Amino acid sequence: MSPNGILIAEDEISAAKELRERLEGLGYKVVDVASSGAEAMLKTEKLHPEIVIMNIRLKGKKDGIQTGSLIHALHDTPIVYMIDYSNQATIRRATATEPFGYIFRPFDEKQIFATIETALIRHQLERKLQQSRQWLNTTLTSIGDGVIATDKQGLVRFINPIAMELTGWPHTDAIGKSLYEIFLLVDEASRELVEISGIRDKEPRADPKKGFEGLLLPRNGLPVPVEANATSIQDGKGRVYGMVLVFRDVTQQREAMQEIRHQANRAEVLMQVASQLNAQIELEPVLNIICEITNRTLKATGTAVFLHDSKKDVFRDMATTSENQALKAYQGTRFEIPTDVFQALLSRENPVVVIPDVQAYPELPYFELYKELNIRTLVVAALFRKEYLIGALISIFIENQKILPVDDINLLKGLADQASSAIQNVELFEQVRAGREHQRKLAKSLVDIQEAERRHIAKELHDHLGQTLTGLQFMLENAKNQASGTQRSNLEEIQKSVSDIIGQVRDMSLNLRPSILDDLGLVPTLQWHLDRYTSQTGIHVIFECDEFPERFPTEIEITAYRIVQEALTNVARHAQIKEVFVGLVLQVNTLWVEVLDKGKGFDSSVDFDKPTSGLGGMQERASLAGGYLTIRTFINQGTQILAALPITGKPLERRNHDRNRSTG
Numbered sequence: 001m002s003p004n005g006i007l008i009a010e011d012e013i014s015a016a017k018e019l020r021e022r023l024e025g026l027g028y029k030v031v032d033v034a035s036s037g038a039e040a041m042l043k044t045e046k047l048h049p050e051i052v053i054m055n056i057r058l059k060g061k062k063d064g065i066q067t068g069s070l071i072h073a074l075h076d077t078p079i080v081y082m083i084d085y086s087n088q089a090t091i092r093r094a095t096a097t098e099p100f101g102y103i104f105r106p107f108d109e110k111q112i113f114a115t116i117e118t119a120l121i122r123h124q125l126e127r128k129l130q131q132s133r134q135w136l137n138t139t140l141t142s143i144g145d146g147v148i149a150t151d152k153q154g155l156v157r158f159i160n161p162i163a164m165e166l167t168g169w170p171h172t173d174a175i176g177k178s179l180y181e182i183f184l185l186v187d188e189a190s191r192e193l194v195e196i197s198g199i200r201d202k203e204p205r206a207d208p209k210k211g212f213e214g215l216l217l218p219r220n221g222l223p224v225p226v227e228a229n230a231t232s233i234q235d236g237k238g239r240v241y242g243m244v245l246v247f248r249d250v251t252q253q254r255e256a257m258q259e260i261r262h263q264a265n266r267a268e269v270l271m272q273v274a275s276q277l278n279a280q281i282e283l284e285p286v287l288n289i290i291c292e293i294t295n296r297t298l299k300a301t302g303t304a305v306f307l308h309d310s311k312k313d314v315f316r317d318m319a320t321t322s323e324n325q326a327l328k329a330y331q332g333t334r335f336e337i338p339t340d341v342f343q344a345l346l347s348r349e350n351p352v353v354v355i356p357d358v359q360a361y362p363e364l365p366y367f368e369l370y371k372e373l374n375i376r377t378l379v380v381a382a383l384f385r386k387e388y389l390i391g392a393l394i395s396i397f398i399e400n401q402k403i404l405p406v407d408d409i410n411l412l413k414g415l416a417d418q419a420s421s422a423i424q425n426v427e428l429f430e431q432v433r434a435g436r437e438h439q440r441k442l443a444k445s446l447v448d449i450q451e452a453e454r455r456h457i458a459k460e461l462h463d464h465l466g467q468t469l470t471g472l473q474f475m476l477e478n479a480k481n482q483a484s485g486t487q488r489s490n491l492e493e494i495q496k497s498v499s500d501i502i503g504q505v506r507d508m509s510l511n512l513r514p515s516i517l518d519d520l521g522l523v524p525t526l527q528w529h530l531d532r533y534t535s536q537t538g539i540h541v542i543f544e545c546d547e548f549p550e551r552f553p554t555e556i557e558i559t560a561y562r563i564v565q566e567a568l569t570n571v572a573r574h575a576q577i578k579e580v581f582v583g584l585v586l587q588v589n590t591l592w593v594e595v596l597d598k599g600k601g602f603d604s605s606v607d608f609d610k611p612t613s614g615l616g617g618m619q620e621r622a623s624l625a626g627g628y629l630t631i632r633t634f635i636n637q638g639t640q641i642l643a644a645l646p647i648t649g650k651p652l653e654r655r656n657h658d659r660n661r662s663t664g
Contacts, residue, residue, distance in 0.1 A: 005029030006116075007049035009040040009067065010082065011059045019053065019082070019107060026113050036060040037067035044071050051119055053103060056081045056094055069097040078123040080115055101425075104432045111428035118421045146226075148245045149233075154179045157242070166226070166249055168219030183245060184217040185228070191215075196230050196245065213250070225250050283426045287319035290393065290419045295321050297415065298379065298408060300395035302327045305419070306337060307383075307391040313339050315392060324398065326373055337365050342392055346382040352412055353380045354404045377402035381416040385424055393419065522557040523548065523584070526564060530582065537572045545584035552591060556645050559625040560584070560593050566614040567595035567641045575599025575639070590627075590652065591645045598638040618643070626651035 006028050010016035016033045023030050031047045034040035037060040044052060052071055058064035068079035078100040083090070091102070100119035103112055146163030150156055159167075159174045159182070167174070167182055174182050185194040194214045210230060215223040228247035232240050287305045295303035302322030306315040314336040322328060341364075345353050355361065355378040358370050369375070375396045383391035393416055404412075479491055517525040523545060530541040551557070564582060571580050577599040585592045615631060618641065622629035626646045633639040646652050 005031040005049055007031055007034060007040065007043055007047060007052045009034045009037070009052060009054040009058055009064065011035045011055065015055075015105065019103075019112075022107055022109055022112060023053075023116075026109060028116065037062040037064070040067055041071060041074075044075050044077055048075070049077060051078045051080060051100070051116060051123070053080045053082055053116075056083045056090060065094050065097055068099065072097070078119045080119050104429065106432070108428055108432065111425070111432070114421055114424050114428065118418075118425075121417075145246050145248045148174075148179065148183060148247075149242060150179050150245070151242045152240055154243075156182055163247070166216060166218065166224055166247070168221060179243075179245065183247075185214040185226070186217060186223075188213075188215050188225070196228075196243075216247070216249075225254065283423070283430070284319070286419075286422050286426050288321065290415070290422070291319050291321040294381075294393055294395060294412070294415055297411060298395050298404070300379070301375075301398040303393065303395045304335075305383075305391060305393060306335075306342075307423070308339065308389065309336075312336070315339060315342055318391075326398075327396075335366065341365060342380075342382075342389060345380055346389060346392065348382075348384065348387065351382040351384070351416065352409050354378075354402075354409070355380075356401045356403065374398055376400060377404075379404060379412070381412050383416055383420045383423065385420060390420065390423065517557065517561055521551040522560055525557075525561055526582070526584075529561075529565065530568075533568055533572075539568075539572060539577065540579045541568075542579065542581045543583075544581075546586050548586060552647050553649070555625055556591060556647055559621050559627075559645055560591060560643070562621055563593055563618050563629065563641070563643050564595060566618050570614060570639075571595070571597050571599065574602065586647070589646060589648045591647055593641075593643040593645065595641040596638070601633045601635045601637050601639050603635065628652060 006023055008016050008019055008023075008030060010019065010033065016035075020030045020033065031049050032043050034043050037058055040052065040054065040058070043049075052068065054064045054068045054071075056064040058067060060067075062070070064081060068081065071077050072079050079097070080101045080103055081094050081099050082103045082105065083094075084105040094102075100122055101115040103115050146166050147158070147160040148156060148163050149158035156174050156177050156179060159169070159171055164170055164174070169177070169182050179196070180193070183196075185196070186192060187194055194212060196212075211227075212229075213225070213227045216226045217223050226247045227250050228245060231244050231246075233242040233244060234240055290305055291303045294300070301324050302320065304317045304320040307318045308314075309316050315338075317335045320327075320331060322331075355364075356376075358364065358375055358378040359367075361367070364370070370378075375398055377397040377400075379393075379395040379397075379402070381393040382389055383393065393412070483491055526545075527543065530543055533539065534541055552560075568580065568582070571577065575597045577597050579597075581594070581596040583592075583594045583596075585594075619629045619631075622643045622645065626649065627644045629641065629643040631639070631641055644652055
């Protein structure tokens with residue numbers, strides 16, 4: 001890690017503090033924390049951090065995705081996005097900005113470490129690629145040139161040391177000779193003499209050939225590929241007095257160009273692999289991409305990924321790719337290789353093994369299959385997690401033995417490292433997702449327990465306490481009939497108080513859990529609740545709903561009722577209006593619930609998380625039911641609560657067009 005360290009862009013103080021502590025615990029330096037996109041831009045420009053960890057939902061005029069894209073474009077600083085849930089639409093949008101990775105909340109130090117290290121490696125590769133291109137430019141502009149000057153008859157009048165070295169003609173021998181005797185240039189393909197200007201015919205042109213190349217045939221030695229440029233020497237009236245020929249040996253340049261192109265291609269491949277793998281969060285697509293890229297890069301007949309099964313202590317193939325029909329016949333067959341075979345072949349010091357003639361090793365597993373399919377060469381690359389061998393890439397070559405170049409071996413090492421990081425990221429993401437699913441189930445269980453307790457308490461209030469109070473009312477009535485005077489008046493007061501208590505108990509029971517919801521379903525319960533709401537608050541409710549052929553699942557009915565109940569409570573407390581709209585629509589196995597008012601509205605960035613608002617509880621209920629809830633509000637314009645609830649039990653995938661949907 002560079003001394004410049006890491007910049008955190010997070011507007012939630014507790015999350016920023018926790019992430020900072022974890023990063024410093026991993027040995028990273030945190031240079032500062034920015035709470036907005038604008039602040040992140042300023043601190044990046046001032047502090048020049050090595051990497052920026054950006055909350056994807058950063059508040060401000062520009063969110064985290066927009067800010068991260070600008071920072072990377074302006075300062076070439078790698079961006080790692082931090083997200084708190086796996087929203088596919090948001091991840092696709094972030095992926096379009098080519099992020100260097102993702103960190104998920106709750107934070108996991110292994111995932112943080114793997115993501116940051118992967119991002120740094122990728123950024124180093126990009127810098128190396130850029131430096132290689134700059135190096136190429138410097139090489140082309142600083143290489144030594146040969147210079148020959150002639151008179152108008154084409155006789156050599158000057159030759160510099162580089163030209164003498166390239167042509168093999170010393171200065172004393174070259175002066176006075178014809179240019180075509182000293183500088184003998186032929187076309188590389190046809191081997192015909194290259195015409196430079198008219199000096200072959202003793203008539204030099206005013207516009208000699210520029211930017212040409214060919215093979216220079218020196219006085220002694222092998223032909224030399226050169227690039228040349230000829231410029232005429234003229235007086236003020238355009239009369240030609242001679243020519244200057246500038247040329248250079250491009251042998252090293254060609255070799256350098258070829259090597260740079262090769263290195264650049266390798267870096268491009270690794271960056272493409274990193275980009276594709278970082279965009280995946282499922283194991284199967286990751287393994288398939290690894291197989292396809294490895295197979296294409298090595299031009300292999302087939303490639304497979306083997307991963308370690310700790311329970312059986314074997315390596316099992318998890319993904320394969322091949323265009324060979326004979327190999328395709330074995331797709332779906334699970335091959336297992338004992339762990340000790342890979343451990344004997346691979347190590348940190350020797351992560352890639354090439355077996356040129358696999359048929360010379362009958363002790364290898366599946367030897368008979370190698371003979372049957374005429375598999376000749378086996379290339380095995382290790383997949384490590386730290387010091388542990390977690391898998392292997394195996395590429396096979398049929399019919400002819402394959403000699404793998406050193407460059408391909410180095411590229412395969414890079415591919416294997418990228419594959420290891422990607423597999424680890426997927427495993428960490430699976431752990432996060434499993435933890436979230438467990439958390440969701442616990443939260444759902446808690447809500448179910450709360451609803452069951454509400455039902456129980458409501459029943460106890462109605463059946464037990466209500467009946468007891470009713471009995472007390474009858475006893476007071478009898479006592480009142482036998483009393484007179486002041487005593488009778490006191491009993492009437494007591495009787496009135498008991499009646500008020502009975503009404504309060506009834507209201508408490510209905511608020512906790514109206515029995516009509518269990519008996520008749522959602523729509524009758526809402527109609528009853530809305531009439532009661534109007535009588536209590538004076539707010540008129542416009543209620544519209546489809547005709548539903550049957551009742552919804554119990555969980556959906558409870559969730560929809562609680563959302564409407566809480567939303568209307570907020571309207572009565574805060575909206576200051578006389579009318580509110582409530583709507584229910586069933587479309588494509590989704591129940592849409594809407595509560596819309598044209599009241600005061602509120603600043604969602606300030607009031608949204610207040611415990612008294614109940615908005616977070618509504619969103620949590622919708623999420624636990626497999627749906628989602630959106631809130632749109634504007635000061636003095638009103639508020640819209642819109643919930644989408646699946647009636648099939650399958651969680652909904654939230655899409656952009658759903659956010660603006662309205663049932664009213």
